[in-house]
Amino acid sequence: MSDSSVAAFAGVTGGMDPARWDALARDQFYSSVDWLRFCAGDRGITTGGLHLDVPGGTVGVPVTAVRSIGNPFYQWERILGEGGLPSPGQSGLLVGAHRGYQTNVLASPGISREQAAKELLAGVEDLAGELARAGDEGLMPAGASGGRDAVPAVAMFLSTPDVVALRAAGVQAMPVALQPDAWIPLPEEGGWDEWMRALPSKRRRDIVRRDRRNFLEVGYEVVHTTLGECYRQAARLLACTERRYGHDADVDDLAESIRIQSEALGDNARVLLLGRPGEEPVGYCLYYMWGETLYLRAAGFDYDRLAGAAEYFNLVYYIPVIIAAENGMRWLHAGIEAAEAKVLRGAELRPLWMLDLSRDSVLAGRDDDVRAYNTSVVAGWGESSPAVAKALVRDLWDPFC
DSSP states (O other): OGGGTGGGGSTTTTTOOHHHHHHHHTTOGGGSHHHHHHHTTSTTEEEEEEEEEETTEEEEEEEEEESOOSOGGGOHHHHHHHTTOOOOOSOEEEESOSSSSOBOOEEOTTOOHHHHHHHHHHHHHHHHHHHHHHGGGTTSOTTTTTTSSSOOEEEEEEOHHHHHHHHHTTOOSOOEEEEEEEEEEOOSSSHHHHHHHHSSOHHHHHHHHHHHHHHHHHTOEEEEEEHHHHHHHHHHHHHHHHHHTTOOOOHHHHHHHHHHHHHHHGGGSEEEEEEOTTSOOSEEEEEEEETTEEEEEEEEEOGGGOOSSOHHHIIIIIHHHHHHHHTTOOEEEEESSOHHHHHTTTOEEEEEEEEEOOTTOTTTTOHHHHHHHHHHHHHHHHHHOHHHHHHBOHHHHGGGO
């Protein structure tokens, strides 16, 4: 399988025709060509695509050569260290993109998840070896392999079915719990009214009705546009949110990143701008519709100018639910963090896992330690809120807790 090697970094699809790659990715937005093009715009990160022709079609997965990474949710060394678990180091082969918090095993129709995992695992091992041999002449810093035959290969934000398939294919390490991933189911018919009826309690329905009533009474205007048309406004509003939560935020830096995203995603990068007629917006929400899912991506608000009318929940959840239902979507993907707010709007919480795919994984033989860590982390989420505890899809968490 040497053809897979560093050729995986010959463009974001590893040299595959973009239309073929998108056909392989199908409904997985965070594996799509345009999303990977956006990821490739980050300095110090090399985005690629590992793909293999196998009996029955093609299998693939995005891959990223990581020297170091700024996003703490992708820093496997930090996550493992804080959990008291051994780490393979901070650099190596990230299996998946470094943005989006979703990594999926991709396969042509008719190829089972188990077959795809087996083929991809062999391809990942070959690629990790090629990167180690290339050393500082290639995509890895000198010494990234630590003297081993291959650089570490770590998959981030995998689903439980993909983890199960990869372990069946030969992965020795136990997966490490990362984050609960929020998915809000949408009705096949009936739109907003049916979605409201499906909420699991009268209390939750009353909260939504109150939020909608207060919002509508203010007289806000919601403008539907694209990210390319408003990226500077989006950067200003996102900076407000970042600073509110104690993060450094340079508007010009954010504007450049958002501009790159708008160029890569084009009109698929859709935005709701919130404000009063004739005034600068007080909020924005960026979303994507792909396959049967509306993906919520980002939001920002000028908090000093809000009316206290549940602007966040309306712009980020309720209006997207209406849009998704009108467009025949079956899911609203709300992503990680702020789990309770999402659960109260009907979300279920699926697990996302880190899995060390390295043949000589430092986590091999540490199953009890990893399982204890997973159990503790998941218990903490459940204890944070009865609603969160009920929303955890236990069948997907329990195999590794």
